[in-house]
Amino acid sequence: MVLPVTLTIAAACAVINIWLAIRLVRGRVRGKVMVGDGGDPGMLAGMRAHANFGEYAPIVLILMALIELARGSLVALWVIGVLFVLARLAHPLGMTRAAPNPLRAGGAVVTWIVTLILAGWALAIAVERTSSGSMTIVPVEGAPRA
Numbered sequence: 001m002v003l004p005v006t007l008t009i010a011a012a013c014a015v016i017n018i019w020l021a022i023r024l025v026r027g028r029v030r031g032k033v034m035v036g037d038g039g040d041p042g043m044l045a046g047m048r049a050h051a052n053f054g055e056y057a058p059i060v061l062i063l064m065a066l067i068e069l070a071r072g073s074l075v076a077l078w079v080i081g082v083l084f085v086l087a088r089l090a091h092p093l094g095m096t097r098a099a100p101n102p103l104r105a106g107g108a109v110v111t112w113i114v115t116l117i118l119a120g121w122a123l124a125i126a127v128e129r130t131s132s133g134s135m136t137i138v139p140v141e142g143a144p145r146a
Contacts, residue, residue, distance in 0.1 A: 005074055006065040009081035013057045016088055020050040023092070042096065049092035056111050060084055063118035070125045080114055087111045 027043050028034060037044040068077055087110035094104025 001069065003065055003068045005077040005081055006061060006068050009064060009085060010061050012081075012085045013053075013061065013088070016085070017050075017053060017057070020046070020053055020092055024050055045095045046092070049095040052091065053088055056115065057088065060111075060115055060118060063115075063122050067118065067121055067125065070122075070129070072121065072125065080117060083110055084114045087114065 024043070024046050027040070027046055031040050031043060033040065033043055037047055064077055064081060068074070087107045089107070090103045091107025091111065094101050094107055097103065
């Protein structure tokens with residue numbers, strides 16, 4: 001089964017991840033810092049922005065894929081996915097500015113809200129499917145039969 005929403009958001013996340021990595025590499029070359037932050041607050045901020053992205057993107061993408069597989073609303077998933085991508089762009093841009101600032105705070109808060117919405121949605125699907133007694137096992141095409 002193809003998951004068009006999750007695939008698109010995952011592709012956007014891959015591009016963001018590369019963008020964050022390139023920002024770090026440029027800082028490393030400029031500051032001649034091969035490991036760590038070299039005592040440079042800008043490098044530390046870039047490293048944290050990249051690590052923060054790596055902390056949130058996987059769980060959001062996993063939840064989106066599972067919800068999409070469970071036949072969740074594609075329109076709602078598109079909205080949530082786009083919000084997540086925008087938040088993950090805003091956050092690192094805010095990390096390069098003096099704190100506090102709306103880009104960093106907004107990116108963080110929207111990321112938390114998206115994660116909580118997806119977690120609640122996934123839990124609601126799980127509870128609904130198990131409590132309704134309507135769970136059925138559907139064979140996967142091409143899978144060997146027991």
